[in-house]
Structure formats: structure tokens, C-alpha cells
Amino acid sequence: MNDMTLLFVILLVIAILLRLDFVFYLVYVGVGTYALARWWTARNLPHLNVRRIYTDHAFLGQTVPVSIEIENASWWPIPWLRIDETLSSNLSTGSPLRQVLSLRPREKTSLHYEIVGRQRGFYDLGPALLTTGDLFGFAEAQGRVARPDHLTVYPRVIPLAKVDLKSRSPYGTVKSQERIFADPARVSGKRDYQPGDPLHDIDWKSSAHGARLQVKKYDPAVSLTTVIFLDLNKPEYGTQLSYQASEWGIEIAASLANYLITQRQSVGLASNGSDPLTGAQQWVIPARGGRVHLMKLLEWLARVQLADTSPFSEWLPRAAMDLAWGTTVIVIHPSGDDATCRTLHGLVRAGLNPILIVTEPQYQFGVLRERARRLGFPAHLMTDERDLKRWKVTR
Amino acid sequence: MEDTTDQAGNTRYQDFLDDSWVRSLFRPLLISLLSASVVAGPLAGLRALTSWRLGYVLPLALLVAVEGVYSTLQRGRPQWRDRRGLMLRLAELVTILLILRLAIWTFSTGLPGTDQVALWLVHPEAILDAQFLAVGVLLILAWGLAIGITADFLELAIQPDEFAAYETHSWDESRSHQRASRAKSRLETVAQFTWRWGWGGGLLVACAALSRTSFALEGSSGLKFAITGANLPPDIVVALLCYFISGLILLSEGRLAVLRGRWYNQGISVMPGVLKRWHLSSVLIILLVALVAALLPLGRTGPLATALEYVLGLMVRVGQVVMAFVFFLFTALLWPLRFLFRSSDQQQPAQALPRFEMPPPQQAVTHLPPWLGGAIYWTLILAVLAYLLLSYLNAHGLLAGLRGGRWLRLRFWWSARWARVSASARKATEGLRKRLRLRRPSPLAPGGPPIHVGSLPPAAKIRYFYLSTLQRAAQRGLARPPYKTPLEFGQDLTGQWPDAEVDFKELTEAFLAARYDRRTIPADRARAVQRVWRRALRSLRRNTGDKGEDQARD
Numbered sequence: 001m002n003d004m005t006l007l008f009v010i011l012l013v014i015a016i017l018l019r020l021d022f023v024f025y026l027v028y029v030g031v032g033t034y035a036l037a038r039w040w041t042a043r044n045l046p047h048l049n050v051r052r053i054y055t056d057h058a059f060l061g062q063t064v065p066v067s068i069e070i071e072n073a074s075w076w077p078i079p080w081l082r083i084d085e086t087l088s089s090n091l092s093t094g095s096p097l098r099q100v101l102s103l104r105p106r107e108k109t110s111l112h113y114e115i116v117g118r119q120r121g122f123y124d125l126g127p128a129l130l131t132t133g134d135l136f137g138f139a140e141a142q143g144r145v146a147r148p149d150h151l152t153v154y155p156r157v158i159p160l161a162k163v164d165l166k167s168r169s170p171y172g173t174v175k176s177q178e179r180i181f182a183d184p185a186r187v188s189g190k191r192d193y194q195p196g197d198p199l200h201d202i203d204w205k206s207s208a209h210g211a212r213l214q215v216k217k218y219d220p221a222v223s224l225t226t227v228i229f230l231d232l233n234k235p236e237y238g239t240q241l242s243y244q245a246s247e248w249g250i251e252i253a254a255s256l257a258n259y260l261i262t263q264r265q266s267v268g269l270a271s272n273g274s275d276p277l278t279g280a281q282q283w284v285i286p287a288r289g290g291r292v293h294l295m296k297l298l299e300w301l302a303r304v305q306l307a308d309t310s311p312f313s314e315w316l317p318r319a320a321m322d323l324a325w326g327t328t329v330i331v332i333h334p335s336g337d338d339a340t341c342r343t344l345h346g347l348v349r350a351g352l353n354p355i356l357i358v359t360e361p362q363y364q365f366g367v368l369r370e371r372a373r374r375l376g377f378p379a380h381l382m383t384d385e386r387d388l389k390r391w392k393v394t395r
Numbered sequence: 396m397e398d399t400t401d402q403a404g405n406t407r408y409q410d411f412l413d414d415s416w417v418r419s420l421f422r423p424l425l426i427s428l429l430s431a432s433v434v435a436g437p438l439a440g441l442r443a444l445t446s447w448r449l450g451y452v453l454p455l456a457l458l459v460a461v462e463g464v465y466s467t468l469q470r471g472r473p474q475w476r477d478r479r480g481l482m483l484r485l486a487e488l489v490t491i492l493l494i495l496r497l498a499i500w501t502f503s504t505g506l507p508g509t510d511q512v513a514l515w516l517v518h519p520e521a522i523l524d525a526q527f528l529a530v531g532v533l534l535i536l537a538w539g540l541a542i543g544i545t546a547d548f549l550e551l552a553i554q555p556d557e558f559a560a561y562e563t564h565s566w567d568e569s570r571s572h573q574r575a576s577r578a579k580s581r582l583e584t585v586a587q588f589t590w591r592w593g594w595g596g597g598l599l600v601a602c603a604a605l606s607r608t609s610f611a612l613e614g615s616s617g618l619k620f621a622i623t624g625a626n627l628p629p630d631i632v633v634a635l636l637c638y639f640i641s642g643l644i645l646l647s648e649g650r651l652a653v654l655r656g657r658w659y660n661q662g663i664s665v666m667p668g669v670l671k672r673w674h675l676s677s678v679l680i681i682l683l684v685a686l687v688a689a690l691l692p693l694g695r696t697g698p699l700a701t702a703l704e705y706v707l708g709l710m711v712r713v714g715q716v717v718m719a720f721v722f723f724l725f726t727a728l729l730w731p732l733r734f735l736f737r738s739s740d741q742q743q744p745a746q747a748l749p750r751f752e753m754p755p756p757q758q759a760v761t762h763l764p765p766w767l768g769g770a771i772y773w774t775l776i777l778a779v780l781a782y783l784l785l786s787y788l789n790a791h792g793l794l795a796g797l798r799g800g801r802w803l804r805l806r807f808w809w810s811a812r813w814a815r816v817s818a819s820a821r822k823a824t825e826g827l828r829k830r831l832r833l834r835r836p837s838p839l840a841p842g843g844p845p846i847h848v849g850s851l852p853p854a855a856k857i858r859y860f861y862l863s864t865l866q867r868a869a870q871r872g873l874a875r876p877p878y879k880t881p882l883e884f885g886q887d888l889t890g891q892w893p894d895a896e897v898d899f900k901e902l903t904e905a906f907l908a909a910r911y912d913r914r915t916i917p918a919d920r921a922r923a924v925q926r927v928w929r930r931a932l933r934s935l936r937r938n939t940g941d942k943g944e945d946q947a948r949d
Contacts, residue, residue, distance in 0.1 A: 004589070004593060007593040007594065007596070007597055010597050011596075011597060011600060014597070014600060014601055014604060016704060016707070017707065018604040018605070020604050020627070022627060022632050022635065022636075023600055023604060025688055025689065026596075026600065026635070026636075026639050028684075028688035028691055029639065029640075029643075029681070029684055029685050029688045030639070030643075032684040032687060032688055033643060033680070033681060033684045036680065036684060077672075077676065079669075079672070079673065079676050080654065080669050080673075082658075082663065095662065098661070098662065098663040098664070099663065099664055099665075099666065100654075100658055100663055100664070100665040100666065100669055101665075101666040101668065101669060102666065102668050102669045102672050102673075133650075133654075134650075135647045135650060135651075135673065135676055135677045135680065136643065136646050136647050136650055136677070137585065137646065137649070137650040137653070
């Protein structure tokens, strides 16, 4: 363009020297076109409104349609606009969206593409790189969509039929094998009255009908208020299996949370992993019930990342300090090392009900299980989906 | 893009043609306008310098430019591969010049009379008058420019190798513009066009403007410098306007080509509206700017122009002062030198040399009619012109049907005659070459080329001594039979001239060493053999008395 500038200067000098109106006119046209092209190009991008329309949460494997709505808010047309959308390879369905379009004044248009959540996570959509320019090659401008867009892909949830979880909390909704936790709301039958039976257990209608005193029989029930503790401190994972084991631990946590919420229990979640959205390195979500709470738990599980944070055995006692007596504490740990076992023993002594789930393969897991049993809590080795599905009530 | 799949569904890359780019009418029209407008500047100069009637030049330039654009577009098509030779271009050029000649007769000078035809018959060069030459150069300029720009814009289209690279997935999915290499990038092509258009336009304007200007000094102080200029004729103004406007739109087209190629090679999908609106948008913008520019006050009356005039005047004055000072310094430096040349100034002027009158050249006496040479010349010229014209018409498919069949037969007839003449000429050349090769003399033959013995290497010297001795012996009646070895023939020599037995023996041994021994022979050895050779020749001469020749050779 230096040549063009020099040419215009020379033409201007010729025009002034020769006093030719026509040459002045040519200079005006040339300079005017040049100036208009630069001014026009510079104002294109600031007058663009670009937004993505999509569902920002998706389950694993779900296809999400994305629309990019582009509006030219200016009264000047945009001759060409190139959009290069960047996507994570975990979401891409092929070649990314790369489109060139033109916009009339005040025109709004939409571009469509689809993404697939192939891996749980918290993904950035974009940034979409925008390039525009004039019609003559005098100017070109680049920009990107300022507003960040994200997509949360939930972790895989493995449906569980019946899991062997024990609780010390009475008056829950889960049927228990412990007769001491009989639930008056769960009438299982009637029997003849025996001396010593509470009077409020007498079923007067049946007694009147049979002319003998009948007493209601109750099913035992416990409350499985559970908090899942997930260890995502990277140094505690093996070097080779850290990614697989941590992802598997997250899937176990999501599956257990789903199971417990389905059983109308309260579930909490705590982890020492990193949350990229909030930046939290250690976090606890108090136990609650309901589908909405489940989605919240799944969203945190979708975002959480393996990170160098505080050791699990140091963080767990502090995180479990406020838990109510009898709360079931499910600890998902890669190895179940000595420090963790000692910490879980401390929880047992504090009246909690810890359960250890080990996610990395262990050669001598029998030793660990025996040790855990002696320390007062069960330990389970779950290195894959089959192990998780086998974890059923056997009695 | 043109459908390039055959019946089997395979893609034929070699037949690919970027149809949407090549078939556009808008771009050829712009190129034709631009190329024709180029002649406007020189045309203004011609009008200022001559009194020719040149109203036909601009329309004719447009016609020529359209022809150049059309033929270049046609030659870019895959099915025109066999018609891309220089002959077709030559035919086009001849056609253009013929049309120009007719146009000059029709619109400017009038049809030639019989006197003029008789003059051309005797002096064929008289047909090339100044107007024909000047306008011919302008038309060729417009034609060449049209061809060049059209070829550049054809290069900007999507090329078959790019299409092949795009369609072939064997190079992985990563589509990069580097997959199909180009000798010159589209950006460079457009930059080259921009440079040519810009600076060509500057020259054009300067040329047109200077043809209408005269220099003058203004103001009582002489500080204001200006050149007075008259307005240009309307057709020149329109042509210049066409040049710049069409150039700007072509610049926009070039930009589109660059982006289009980049998007294609990077696999970016382009909405159809982009390409559809491009041409209209660029035209509208330029028209808008042109309209606004027309409403602006013209610069020569504005304060900027006045200020610039004063600045230029000041610069001219400063330049004059600087030049005067330099001239003064130069004169002061040369001042002492005038004393050196004072004596020479006082010398008598040299007497004028007597003038010799050149005798008038003798008139060649010939019995041939004066028009014969011109007639032969014009016959040949007309034949060549007819051939080129028919070639041109045939290439463009204008000789189809019955006439086409005759033309084809004529071509075959001519090809057969030409092949026969070529074969005869080749045979004669071969025969002549063979005869010349047979007659080539031996270096030692009497009529052969002279040999400078002193410049030969030692081994060659010795061989020369021996062979010349044999030659002399043969002249004396003892020729060496082919079946005898040098040693055997040495005995014969000894038998004939027993006095020189030692010399013949030594010469023979030296020859055998020089001929068959791979060791390098020193220069001293050659000199020693040369003495032996002289003695041997002397011995041979004793019986003949041929002394003078040997002395001359020594």
C-alpha cells in the first residue's frame, strides 16, 4: 500500500502542477476509496453481535447442536466475514466450523454445527476468530468473540441396582438388616401380642377382627446420609494410571451419587481436586437430596480436575469435621495407603461410617481389606465397571 | 466449477476448469476497458503533435482489447491446448494490423488511389506510414496489455492441481494452501497488477496532461510557480476515467481471487452470497466515492493547491540558487585554466580543407521492370497474411462446414508440399555434408592446413617427425606398405639409404615410444629427435637435391 500512497501523492503533485481538475478528481476517487475501505473495515467488527445458542450441559455421548448467531448492527454491509471456530478435540465431530459469509446492513444470520461430548469435562467453546476486510485489499481486521462460552459434559453414570451400603443413622428410608432400626412407617405384617410390646404397636382393627391382640411388625430402616470424598491429589496417583484411575473414581462417585439420590437419600460430595470454573482446590458440597442436587453434584464432577493439592489424609479430617453422627463416608482413593486408613479409623472413632473404595489395581488388596476390617471400616477394590456392579448386597 | 467427472464417475483433473471464474463477462469487459484506455495518454500526445484524424483509435483499441481478452480466455480452456502456439498469436496480430490499415484508410486518410498503389508496388515500405506505425504501436500495446491482464486473472482462478489436491485425500485431511504449490502466489500476481496499474496510470495521466500544458511563471515576485494547462478532450477524459475506475474494480476482483483461492485451499465453505454480492458491492462503492468526489470542490482552487504552488515555487527558486552557486564554483575552479590555453587561442585558424565533390553514384542498369520486386514482395506478404488470417479464423471455429473442409484440404496439401521440400532439402544437405567430409585433407597432405611444430607437445612432435620422414621417403619412391610395421619398414629404409641407418633406427624407436609408451616424453627428448629427424631428411635429400624446402621447414 506504500506504492498506492506514493502514487496518490504523485498524482496530487501532477494535478496541482498542471492545474487539471480531472486529475484532482482521480486523486479524490483514489484517496476516497482507500480511506473508505480502511474506515469501513475498522468499524465492521465492533458492530458485530455474535453469540452462541446451545445447551450448555450435556451427558456423555450426547450430540449438542450449536448455532452461532451473527448480527450486523451497523448500517454498512460487511462484504466478507470469516469465522474460524475452535473446539476441543473431545467435542469435535469432524472439521471445525470455518465459514465465510457476507452480511447486509442490520442483517442477522445463523451458522450451525454439532458437537459431541466424548469425554466428561468443562470445555470452552471457541474462541471464534473473526476476520474481515474490504473489497480492495487495502485493509483487514481480526478479532474474536469476547464472551466465553462453555459446555459441561457430565461424567458417565453407571446404573446400580442395589449397593451394599450400611448406615448407623436410624429412621431412614433404606431397608436395613439391623432389627434395631425398625421403622414404624414400614409395616411388614402382624403377630400376636406378647407381654412387653409397646401399646402403640397394637393394631386395634386387626385385634378386633381376630378377637386377639395383634401387634404390628416393622421393617428395619436406616438413613443413608452419605458424603462421597474423592481424592484427586495427583501425587497420590500412580504415574501411568493417574488419568484413567482419576476418571474412573469420578465415574464411581457420579454413579453412587445417582444411586443414592434415586434411593431418596441425601448425598454430599467433597474433593481435593481443582475446579476450573471457581478455582477451588478443596471443596465440600453438603448432603442433600433430590434431582436438582444430583445435577449439581454431576456438574461439579464434570468440572473437577486432577491437580497438585493438599494430601488427602490431611484434608479429610478437616472436611469431615462437620458431619453428623452416623453419616456414611464413602472415600474414593487410588491406593488406600496407611495414612488414609489411619484417617478413616479416626472417622470410625468419631462415629461416622467410612467405606473405602480403591480405584487403582492393588496386588495385595487382601491385606488392605483385612487391615481395614480390623480398623472398623470396609474396603472395596473397584478397578472397573464389573467390580462396581458386583458391589451388591450379598446377604 | 465445471463438472469434470467422466462416465465412470472418476474425476478428470486435467479437464478441470474454474468455470464460475472464467465464464464471467464482467471481468473481461473491465480488462478490455482498462487495456483500451491505456492508449488515451499517448493518443493525447499524438493529437498535440500531429494533425491526424484519430477519432477511430479509441474504439479500435477497445475492439482489439476485446479480441485479446477473448482469445486469451479461449486459449486457457483445456480443449484449446493444441492452439496455444505462437502462430495463432501472430495471426491475431496480423489481423489487427490489417484492420488498422483499413481503419486508417476509412476514417483518416481515405482510400488509396492508383498512384499510391503504384508507389507501393515500387516502394513497398511506403505503406508503413507514420500514422500506421504510431497507431499500430498503440494498438499492440492495448492488445498485449489485454492479453497480459487476462492471463494474470486466469492464473488467479482455481488451478487443476489445486482442485486435485483438494479432491484427493491421500495427503491426509489437513488442507493447507501449501499443498498445491504455485510458482507465483495470487497475492504476488495481484500486487504486480496493482503496481502496473498504478504506475501506468500515473504515466498515462502525466502523458495526457503534459500534451496540453505550457510552462509559465506567475506573480510579480516570481515566487509562485505554475504550469498552465488546458482541459483534456472529453474522449480522453472518459478513457482515463475508465482506466482508473475499471482498474479499481479489477483490484477488487483480484482481492476476491486471492481470498477465494485461500478459502478454497483451506477447505472453508463460502456462502454463495459472498461471491454474488462482491461485484455489485465494489461497483457501488466506487460509484459512491466517485459521486462524492464529484461534489467536492476541485483542488486547484483550494488553499492546499495554492499553498503547494507556493512551496513548489520556493523549491524551484532554491534550486535555481543552488544551481547558480554550483555553476559559479565550477567557473571559479576553471578560471586559472584559461591561461593555459591563451596561446592556442592566438593561433591562426586552420586552413579549410579543400572540398571534394563526391561523384554521383552510377545508376544500375537493369532490364527488369521496376515494379517486379514490389510485386514479388507483395505476393509473398499477401500469401503469408492469407495463411495467418485463415489460421486465425480456423482456430476460432469460423471456418466450419464446407469452407472448413476446403481449408483442411488446403492445409493438408500445403503440409505435403512442405514435407516434400523439407525432405529434399535435408537430403541435399546430407549429401553436401558427406562430400565435404570426404574432401577433408590430411594434415600432412600437400594442400592440408599448416602445422606449427613448435606448438605441438613432445609426443606429437616425434610422431610428426616420423610421419614426415615416411612421407618424404614415399616421395622418393619408397612408400610404407600397410602390412609392414615401423621396425620392418625401418629395415627397408636402411636398405635404401644405408648412411642414415642409425638415424632411421633412432627415429623409429622414438616414434614407437611416442606412439605406444604411456610415459610422458620430455621436451629435451623431442629436441634430440628433431636433430635426428633433420639428419634423416638430409640423407633423403642428398639423392634428390631438394635443399631449399628443408631449409624452409627448419
